[in-house]
Amino acid sequence: MRTPRRPSKTSLAIIERAYRGSLEEQYGHIVWLTRIMKGMSAPTALLLKGDTLMFAKRGQLVRPLRIGDLDIDVLSNYEAGLVDVLAAQVPVYAWHADMLRLGLTQADLVDGIEPIHAAGMPALLNRYDCIWYW
Numbered sequence: 001m002r003t004p005r006r007p008s009k010t011s012l013a014i015i016e017r018a019y020r021g022s023l024e025e026q027y028g029h030i031v032w033l034t035r036i037m038k039g040m041s042a043p044t045a046l047l048l049k050g051d052t053l054m055f056a057k058r059g060q061l062v063r064p065l066r067i068g069d070l071d072i073d074v075l076s077n078y079e080a081g082l083v084d085v086l087a088a089q090v091p092v093y094a095w096h097a098d099m100l101r102l103g104l105t106q107a108d109l110v111d112g113i114e115p116i117h118a119a120g121m122p123a124l125l126n127r128y129d130c131i132w133y134w
Contacts, residue, residue, distance in 0.1 A: 008041060009130055010045075011128055011132060012045045012124070012131050013033070013045070013047070014049060014132065014133045015030050015047070015055075015134045016051075016052055016134065017051075018050065028078055031078060031082060034090050038089065038090045039088065044090060045091040045092070046092045046093065047094075048092065048095065050095075051098075053094055053104060056078075056094060057109065059079075060077065060079045082113070083110055086112040092110075092112065093114050093115070093124065094113050094115050097117075
Protein backbone atom coordinates (compact mmCIF):
# COMPACT_ATOMS: atom_id res chain seq x y z
CA MET A 1 0.00 0.00 0.00
CA ARG A 2 1.27 3.42 -0.96
CA THR A 3 1.75 6.16 1.63
CA PRO A 4 -0.26 9.26 0.71
CA ARG A 5 1.88 12.07 -0.62
CA ARG A 6 2.20 15.09 1.64
CA PRO A 7 1.08 18.31 -0.01
CA SER A 8 3.95 20.58 -0.96
CA LYS A 9 4.45 23.79 0.92
CA THR A 10 3.60 26.90 -1.04
CA SER A 11 6.40 29.33 -1.85
CA LEU A 12 6.71 32.95 -2.92
CA ALA A 13 10.03 33.99 -4.44
CA ILE A 14 10.66 37.73 -4.18
CA ILE A 15 13.42 38.90 -6.51
CA GLU A 16 14.80 42.41 -6.04
CA ARG A 17 18.38 42.13 -7.24
CA ALA A 18 19.06 42.48 -10.94
CA TYR A 19 21.69 43.90 -13.27
CA ARG A 20 24.28 44.59 -10.59
CA GLY A 21 27.37 43.92 -12.66
CA SER A 22 29.10 40.83 -13.88
CA LEU A 23 30.76 39.93 -10.58
CA GLU A 24 27.55 39.61 -8.58
CA GLU A 25 24.91 36.96 -9.12
CA GLN A 26 21.96 38.27 -11.12
CA TYR A 27 19.18 36.02 -9.70
CA GLY A 28 17.58 35.52 -13.10
CA HIS A 29 17.83 31.77 -12.49
CA ILE A 30 15.09 32.13 -9.86
CA VAL A 31 12.66 32.90 -12.70
CA TRP A 32 13.61 29.54 -14.22
CA LEU A 33 13.45 27.79 -10.84
CA THR A 34 9.86 28.88 -10.18
CA ARG A 35 8.76 27.21 -13.43
CA ILE A 36 10.67 24.03 -12.58
CA MET A 37 9.13 23.92 -9.09
CA LYS A 38 5.65 24.29 -10.58
CA GLY A 39 6.44 21.38 -12.89
CA MET A 40 7.31 19.32 -9.81
CA SER A 41 3.87 20.13 -8.34
CA ALA A 42 5.24 22.61 -5.81
CA PRO A 43 2.86 25.60 -5.68
CA THR A 44 4.97 28.69 -6.18
CA ALA A 45 4.69 32.34 -7.22
CA LEU A 46 7.03 35.17 -8.10
CA LEU A 47 7.12 38.82 -7.00
CA LEU A 48 9.37 41.20 -8.96
CA LYS A 49 10.67 44.22 -7.07
CA GLY A 50 13.30 46.87 -7.70
CA ASP A 51 15.19 46.79 -10.98
CA THR A 52 14.09 43.18 -11.46
CA LEU A 53 10.86 44.61 -12.85
CA MET A 54 12.84 45.23 -16.02
CA PHE A 55 12.86 41.42 -16.48
CA ALA A 56 9.14 41.81 -17.29
CA LYS A 57 9.45 44.68 -19.76
CA ARG A 58 7.78 43.81 -23.02
CA GLY A 59 9.75 43.92 -26.29
CA GLN A 60 13.29 43.45 -24.98
CA LEU A 61 15.99 43.12 -27.60
CA VAL A 62 18.36 40.21 -27.17
CA ARG A 63 21.44 40.85 -29.22
CA PRO A 64 24.28 38.38 -29.65
CA LEU A 65 27.62 39.28 -28.14
CA ARG A 66 30.83 39.04 -30.14
CA ILE A 67 34.21 38.89 -28.42
CA GLY A 68 37.00 38.51 -30.95
CA ASP A 69 36.08 35.50 -33.07
CA LEU A 70 33.65 34.16 -30.46
CA ASP A 71 29.90 34.68 -30.95
CA ILE A 72 27.77 34.30 -27.82
CA ASP A 73 24.13 33.96 -28.80
CA VAL A 74 22.72 32.34 -25.67
CA LEU A 75 22.34 35.42 -23.50
CA SER A 76 19.46 35.45 -21.05
CA ASN A 77 16.07 36.58 -22.27
CA TYR A 78 14.14 37.29 -19.10
CA GLU A 79 11.02 38.39 -20.97
CA ALA A 80 10.77 34.98 -22.66
CA GLY A 81 11.50 33.29 -19.33
CA LEU A 82 8.60 35.10 -17.68
CA VAL A 83 6.30 34.21 -20.58
CA ASP A 84 7.22 30.55 -19.93
CA VAL A 85 6.60 30.96 -16.19
CA LEU A 86 3.18 32.47 -16.82
CA ALA A 87 2.35 29.74 -19.35
CA ALA A 88 3.09 27.21 -16.59
CA GLN A 89 0.40 29.00 -14.54
CA VAL A 90 2.81 30.44 -11.99
CA PRO A 91 1.41 33.70 -10.59
CA VAL A 92 3.76 36.62 -11.20
CA TYR A 93 3.38 39.93 -9.35
CA ALA A 94 5.03 43.31 -9.88
CA TRP A 95 5.62 45.72 -6.99
CA HIS A 96 3.56 48.76 -8.00
CA ALA A 97 5.74 51.36 -6.24
CA ASP A 98 8.73 50.18 -8.30
CA MET A 99 6.64 50.26 -11.48
CA LEU A 100 6.03 53.95 -10.76
CA ARG A 101 9.69 54.58 -9.90
CA LEU A 102 10.82 52.98 -13.17
CA GLY A 103 8.12 54.69 -15.23
CA LEU A 104 6.47 51.38 -16.20
CA THR A 105 2.77 50.93 -16.81
CA GLN A 106 0.83 47.68 -16.98
CA ALA A 107 0.97 47.95 -20.80
CA ASP A 108 4.80 47.97 -20.63
CA LEU A 109 4.88 44.57 -18.92
CA VAL A 110 4.42 41.03 -20.21
CA ASP A 111 0.73 40.07 -20.25
CA GLY A 112 -0.44 38.27 -17.11
CA ILE A 113 1.72 40.05 -14.54
CA GLU A 114 -0.37 41.43 -11.69
CA PRO A 115 0.64 44.66 -9.92
CA ILE A 116 0.68 44.45 -6.12
CA HIS A 117 0.27 47.55 -3.96
CA ALA A 118 1.59 47.98 -0.41
CA ALA A 119 -1.91 47.46 1.01
CA GLY A 120 -2.13 44.06 -0.67
CA MET A 121 1.29 42.81 0.45
CA PRO A 122 0.24 41.31 3.84
CA ALA A 123 -2.51 39.25 2.18
CA LEU A 124 -0.10 38.10 -0.53
CA LEU A 125 2.53 37.01 2.01
CA ASN A 126 -0.08 35.18 4.09
CA ARG A 127 -0.98 32.96 1.10
CA TYR A 128 2.42 31.24 1.18
CA ASP A 129 4.17 28.92 3.64
CA CYS A 130 7.69 29.93 2.58
CA ILE A 131 9.00 33.30 1.43
CA TRP A 132 12.35 33.49 -0.37
CA TYR A 133 13.98 36.88 -0.78
CA TRP A 134 16.66 37.25 -3.45
